[in-house]
Amino acid sequence: MAGNPKGQVNGPFTEESRAELFKCAGLNSAGYDPWGLNLETTERTAKAVMWFYKHYFRVETTGVDKIPRGRVLLVPNHGGQLPLDGMLIALALLTDPKQPRLVRGMVERWFPALPFVGTLFVRCGQVVGDPDNCRELLARDQAIMVFPEGVRGSGKTIWNHYRLQDFGTGFVRLALENKAPIVPVAVVGSEETYPSVMNLSWLARLLGTPYVPVTPFFPLLGPLGMLPLPVKIQIHFGDPIWFDSDPDQPDDEVQEKVDLVKTRIQSMLDEGLEQRPGLRVLNKLLGR
Amino acid sequence: MSIVITGAVGALARIVARKLRNEDDLVGIDLRPLHSGRRLYKSFHHLKRYNQRRAAEIFRSHRPRALLHLGMRGASARSLNARYTQNVLGTRHLLHLCSRYGVERVTVLGTYHVYGAHQHNPVNIREDAPLRASQIFPQIADIVELDHAVTHFMWRHGEVSTILLRPVNIVGPSINNQITRLLRSQRCPILLGFNPMEQFIHEEDAADAIILAHRGQHTGVYNVAGEGALPYAGAVRLAGGRTVPIPHVLAYPVVGALSRWRLTFPKHLMDYFRYATIIDDGAFRADFGWEPRYSLVETLGSLQFPARHA
Numbered sequence: 001m002a003g004n005p006k007g008q009v010n011g012p013f014t015e016e017s018r019a020e021l022f023k024c025a026g027l028n029s030a031g032y033d034p035w036g037l038n039l040e041t042t043e044r045t046a047k048a049v050m051w052f053y054k055h056y057f058r059v060e061t062t063g064v065d066k067i068p069r070g071r072v073l074l075v076p077n078h079g080g081q082l083p084l085d086g087m088l089i090a091l092a093l094l095t096d097p098k099q100p101r102l103v104r105g106m107v108e109r110w111f112p113a114l115p116f117v118g119t120l121f122v123r124c125g126q127v128v129g130d131p132d133n134c135r136e137l138l139a140r141d142q143a144i145m146v147f148p149e150g151v152r153g154s155g156k157t158i159w160n161h162y163r164l165q166d167f168g169t170g171f172v173r174l175a176l177e178n179k180a181p182i183v184p185v186a187v188v189g190s191e192e193t194y195p196s197v198m199n200l201s202w203l204a205r206l207l208g209t210p211y212v213p214v215t216p217f218f219p220l221l222g223p224l225g226m227l228p229l230p231v232k233i234q235i236h237f238g239d240p241i242w243f244d245s246d247p248d249q250p251d252d253e254v255q256e257k258v259d260l261v262k263t264r265i266q267s268m269l270d271e272g273l274e275q276r277p278g279l280r281v282l283n284k285l286l287g288r
Numbered sequence: 289m290s291i292v293i294t295g296a297v298g299a300l301a302r303i304v305a306r307k308l309r310n311e312d313d314l315v316g317i318d319l320r321p322l323h324s325g326r327r328l329y330k331s332f333h334h335l336k337r338y339n340q341r342r343a344a345e346i347f348r349s350h351r352p353r354a355l356l357h358l359g360m361r362g363a364s365a366r367s368l369n370a371r372y373t374q375n376v377l378g379t380r381h382l383l384h385l386c387s388r389y390g391v392e393r394v395t396v397l398g399t400y401h402v403y404g405a406h407q408h409n410p411v412n413i414r415e416d417a418p419l420r421a422s423q424i425f426p427q428i429a430d431i432v433e434l435d436h437a438v439t440h441f442m443w444r445h446g447e448v449s450t451i452l453l454r455p456v457n458i459v460g461p462s463i464n465n466q467i468t469r470l471l472r473s474q475r476c477p478i479l480l481g482f483n484p485m486e487q488f489i490h491e492e493d494a495a496d497a498i499i500l501a502h503r504g505q506h507t508g509v510y511n512v513a514g515e516g517a518l519p520y521a522g523a524v525r526l527a528g529g530r531t532v533p534i535p536h537v538l539a540y541p542v543v544g545a546l547s548r549w550r551l552t553f554p555k556h557l558m559d560y561f562r563y564a565t566i567i568d569d570g571a572f573r574a575d576f577g578w579e580p581r582y583s584l585v586e587t588l589g590s591l592q593f594p595a596r597h598a
Contacts, residue, residue, distance in 0.1 A: 028516030029583040030526075034566050035411045036485045036519065112407040112563055115481020115536065122485075122564075132410035 017100040018043070025102060026140060035104075035133070036122035042102070045124050046094055053091050056230050057084075057189070061092045063237035067101065067183050071138045072240070073175050074103060074145040076185035077164055077265055078153030081194035081213045083107070084228060085187040086145060090125075092235055093143070104137050105145040108210070131170060138178040145185075146171045148258070155211035157198060158286055161191040162269050164262055172257045176247035181240035184261055186268035188276060189233035194218075234276070236268050290315060290352040291502075292391075294338065294382065295359025296329060297322050299462040300397075303495040304356065305329060315350050317343070318359060319374065338378030347389040354393040355386050356502060360434065362399070362465055368427065375434045383441045386448050394450040395502045396438045400487075400511065400567050402431055402454060405559035411485075412568035415454070415509045425556040435509075442507060451501045455512040456567060460491025461590045470553065471527040471591050477553075480533040483521045484564040489514035490582035490590065500576045510572040515584045517566050526588035536562065 018039075027033050031040065053059050067074070076089060086105045093101040106129030112118045127133045129146065137144050147153060148167035156165060175182050196213035203212045218225030241264065243257055273280050289312045295301045296316025305314050305328040316322065316329035319336065326332060333346055338359065361374045379396070386394050403413050404421035419436075422429035435452065442450045457467045467488075470476055489497075489512065497512045521531050534542075544555040572578055582590075 028518070029585055030516065030518040030522060032485065032516065032518050032522075034485065034517050034568075036517070036564065109408050115479075119481065119483050127411065128408065130408070130410040132412070136410075136412050 014097070017095075017097070021094075021100055021102055024142075035125070035127045035137075036119075037102075037104075037125040038123045039102075041120075041123040042094070042125060045120065046091060049087070049091065050095070053088060057088060057193075057233045059088055059092060059233050059235065061235045061237070063239075064093065064096050065098065066237050066239055067093070067099075067143070068181050068240050069099075070141045071178060071180040072143045073138075073171055073180050073182045074143060074185050074237075075148060075171060075182055075261055075265065076145065076187050076235075077162075077269060078147040078149045079156065079161065079187070079191040080228070081154060081196055081211075082228070083154065084193055085190040085233075086126075086147070088190075088233055089145060089185060089187065089235055101143050103143045103145050106134065106147070108151065110208075131174065134174050135178065138174070138180050146174075148262075151210040155196075155199060155213070157196045157213075158191070161283055161286060162188075162273060164266050164269075167258050167262050169251065169254050169258050172243065172254050172261070173247055176243055176245060176249075176254075179244075181242050182261055183240045184238040184264045184268060186236045186238070186265055186272050187233065188236070188269060188272035189231045189279065192231040192279065192282070193228035193233075195229070232276075234272055236272055238264055238268050289313070289354060290330075290350050291354045291356060292317060292346065292350065292352040293329070293356045293358060294318065295357075295397075296332060298358065299460075299464060300458060300491060300494060300498075301356075301358045302328060303462070303491055304358065304498050307495060307499055313350075315346060315352060317346060337373060339373070339381035343381060344385055347385045347391075351389060352391055354502060355382065355391050355395070356498065357382060357394065357396040358498070360397060360399070360431070368430070372430045372433075375430045376437060379434050380437050383437065383445075383448075387441075387445045391448060393502060394441075394448055395498060396434075396450070396452045397498065398435050398438070398452050398454045399431060400454050400456050400513075400565060401428060401557075401560070402435050403565050403567065405484075405563045405565045407563050409563060409565055411564070411566045413511070413566065414568050415511055415571060424559065427554070427556040439509060449505070449507050451504070451507055452509045453497065453501055453512050453572075454509065454567065455494055455497065456487035456489050456514060458491055458494045459488050459587060459591055460494075461593055463491050466553065466557070468591060471524060471529060471588070474529050475532045476524040476529045477534050477539070478521055478524070478531040479536040479539055479558075479562050482536065482562045483519040484560075484562060485517040485566055486520050486523055486560075486564070487513045487517045487566060488523065488584065488587050489580065490587040493580040493582055493587075496581070497572070497576075497578055500578050501572075504576050506575045510575070511567040511569040512572050512578075513567055513569040514580045514582070514587055517564075518584055520561055523588050526585060528589075528592040 090103045105126045149165040152165040198214045200212040292315045297318040297320045313330045316332040361371045402419040404424045422432040438452045546552040547554045
């Protein structure tokens with residue numbers, strides 16, 4: 001694991017970082033990009049959730065400086081029922097004092113149907129996970145964040161914590177097509193924020209949601225049980241991986257590259273867990 | 289050059305006619321009577337339907353070299369039958385006349401509504417994207433069918449240079465359509481918790497785009513958008529109005545019931561105020577060198593004044 005500026009200072013935006021962000025965002029005269037990003041709303045939202053970032057989840061990052069400038073795909077593990085991991089990664093990069101980056105997270109296709117939340121996500125730069133959106137954003141040299149595990153990763157129970165689920169292959173083809181590097185990201189701690197012991201799949205089908213988790217606190221404690229546990233979260237950014245080959249190569253060759261990225265993330269997760277004795281013991285008890 | 293302009297009574301056609309009349313002989317046709325602005329056209333013909341026999345006589349007598357088909361009936365019109373007759377049967381008949389009487393250039397004004405408003409829509413929809421509007425709202429199948437009729441005509445009649453434009457919401461001081469009526473109202477309903485991105489083009493920019501398309505050489509289908517996109521609530525504010533949030537679970541049944549009596553916005557267009565349909569007009573800009581002259585702020589600000597005649 002690369003050496004870390006532990007407890008990196010993530011503070012409010014500086015004039016320079018704000019100017020840099022505005023320059024890269026490509027906004028129109030009304031202050032929006034075609035996806036609906038608005039930097040004022042993003043900034044207000046970032047300030048509102050900064051307390052959780054600093055004091056509730058006590059986020060630590062390593063390897064932010066490894067992220068290349070220009071187009072890039074961030075590929076993290078996914079866990080913890082809600083996309084808190086995505087939000088914290090985006091916040092870590094947005095408020096990075098040296099090189100603030102706006103990360104465009106790819107969200108599930110049903111997100112736009114959610115009132116308020118869907119709109120807020122769009123204003124903060126998150127977009128529907130559609131290959132066309134990814135291509136457009138990479139063409140504009142933006143940083144995009146994809147979760148190849150999808151809901152398989154976020155909805156997994158504690159019995160599968162830190163075991164990467166099946167990865168889709170689309171992100172590697174996107175990287176090949178757009179000649180973009182892939183930065184593997186390991187998020188340690190997010191799995192424990194909502195320790196789901198089982199998924200009420202019948203209720204999920206009824207409600208039209210991908211899963212309905214049961215945790216030791218939810219639904220037992222009602223709305224209070226929906227509060228994420230205050231687990232310390234560490235985000236490790238790995239060395240960028242550059243693939244330079246034909247984007248139309250057969251699936252098995254693409255699968256090899258997917259497996260390489262997956263192995264890299266898994267080893268970063270294992271290393272990250274080694275540094276967290278508490279989580280390590282917990283996961284050993286759960287059979288990991 | 290003699291040019292036939294359909295929908296000649298409409299504000300957009302008048303702006304186009306004002307820009308063209310010094311250089312060309314304009315023949316206006318419409319299903320509505322022309323009460324003012326007769327000087328814009330060399331001759332004007334009031335038809336009952338575009339597919340009636342008199343339309344052929346106009347083509348026979350004037351022998352136009354170009355057709356500007358701007359007479360599409362919008363998705364907001366309630367009578368499905370009237371819309372089908374005008375948009376599908378009328379357009380097919382006019383295209384047939386163009387091929388029969390040696391018209392060289394055909395420019396058809398369609399709409400971006402053909403792409404449909406859907407939560408899965410990617411941003412920057414290009415011309416080759418599926419036209420899912422009729423799948424989502426069967427009520428506007430006629431607009432998709434018009435689009436298909438024109439593309440089919442392009443394919444079958446290569447001798448007629450044909451271009452189909454799919455513009456975003458056209459607004460401006462003289463345009464009186466569903467969206468301008470909505471934005472001009474002091475209190476605009478908005479679905480609570482939803483504020484999708486919308487695109488608008490100023491009427492002058494839309495007219496310039498039509499003229500560029502008419503005078504250009506390229507054929508095919510082109511999206512036409514304005515400067516960019518902004519949230520619907522922002523558009524309402526720039527137009528000088530205020531938003532009135534309504535929960536969507538309430539809005540759909542209420543609007544559905546009221547729109548039967550023509551008291552509100554048609555229900556089948558409500559999804560355009562829930563999900564974004566953002567199109568990419570890069571191909572039109574590249575092929576025709578078009579750039580909008582009006583910014584979003586100017587475009588929507590022009591609605592703060594009462595509607596005036598073009």
